[in-house]
C-alpha cells in the first residue's frame with residue numbers, strides 16, 4: 001500500500017497487539033505481521049479512534065510529541081512500519097466494511113481471560129500485553145524481534161530454537177497467541193534464575209508450546225582458528241533438543257566480555273542437522289568483533305545457497321537453495 005496524503009488511516013479492523021519493548025513497542029497484526037514503533041508513534045496509535053486520521057494529522061500529532069526533528073523522523077518511520085505491516089489500514093468512507101458487529105465484545109471476552117492481553121480502547125482496538133520480564137540491554141533490538149516474530153509466524157513449521165531466550169521468546173509467544181497460530185519454541189538457557197523468570201512470563205496459551213533446556217556453560221574446544229577456546233552449553237543437557245526448526249536465534253551464551261567473544265561459534269555445527277528446509281538462522285550482536293568474525297565464518301561455510309542480510313545488530317542467514 002502506498003500512503004497518499006489524503007487517505008485516512010485507522011487501526012486494522014481485527015485490532016492489533018501492542019507489546020511495550022524497552023522505550024519502543026512491538027505491534028502485531030492478527031495475521032502475524034510485526035513492526036517496531038517508537039514512543040511517539042505508540043502514543044498516536046493509542047489515541048487513534050475508529051474514525052482514523054489522515055497522514056498529515058498523524059504527522060502533526062507526532063510533531064507535537066517530540067521536540068526534535070530526528071524524533072519526528074523516527075516517529076514517521078514508525079508509522080510507515082505500521083502501515084507496511086498492515087497494522088494501519090487506509091480506507092475511504094465507501095470502502096469501510098461497516099464496522100465489525102460483535103468483534104469488540106469477543107475481544108473483550110478474550111481480554112478478561114487470565115493471562116490475556118487487556119484492551120485499552122475498543123474503538124482503536126489496540127491490545128496491550130506486557131512481556132513480563134525486566135527490560136535490559138541484554139534484549140535484542142526491537143527491529144530484530146519484530147522481524148523474528150514475522151519470520152516465525154510466516155514459516156511453514158513455526159518452530160523456533162533460541163540460544164539465549166528472553167523477551168524475544170515471550171514476544172513470539174504472545175504474538176502467536178494473538179494471531180491464533182501454533183508455534184513451538186525451544187530455548188537453551190545457561191542461567192537457572194533467568195530460566196525461572198522466563199517460564200513465569202511465557203503465555204499460557206493453547207497456541208504456544210514452549211520448552212527450556214537448562215544447560216550450564218562448560219569449556220569447549222574448537223578446531224577452527226581463531227575460535228579455539230569457547231564456553232558453550234553442556235551438550236549432555238541438549239539431548240532433548242529435536243529438529244526440525246524453521247528459525248534459529250543465536251543470542252547466547254552471554255558474550256559481552258572480550259574473552260567470551262567467540263562463545264557463539266559452536267551453534268552452527270549444532271543446528272545444521274536440526275534445520276527445516278528453507279530455515280533461517282539469526283546471529284545477534286553481529287556488530288561486535290567476535291560475532292562479526294563468527295558471522296563471516298558461517299557465511300563462508302554455508303555457501304551460496306544462503307542469503308545474508310543485517311537487521312539492526314543481527315545477521316540474518318536465509319536458506320534460499322531450491323526456492
Ligand SMILES: C[S@@+](CC[C@H](N)C(=O)[O-])C[C@H]1O[C@@H](n2cnc3c(N)ncnc32)[C@H](O)[C@@H]1O
Nearest residue numbers: 136138139140164165166167168191194251252
Ligand atoms: C543476550 S541475552 C538473550 C536475550 C533474548 N534473546 C532477548 O532478546 O530478550 C543472553 C542471555 O543473557 C542472560 N540474560 C538475559 N537478560 C538478562 C537480564 N535482564 N539479567 C541478567 N541476565 C540476563 C540470559 O542468561 C540469556 O540467556
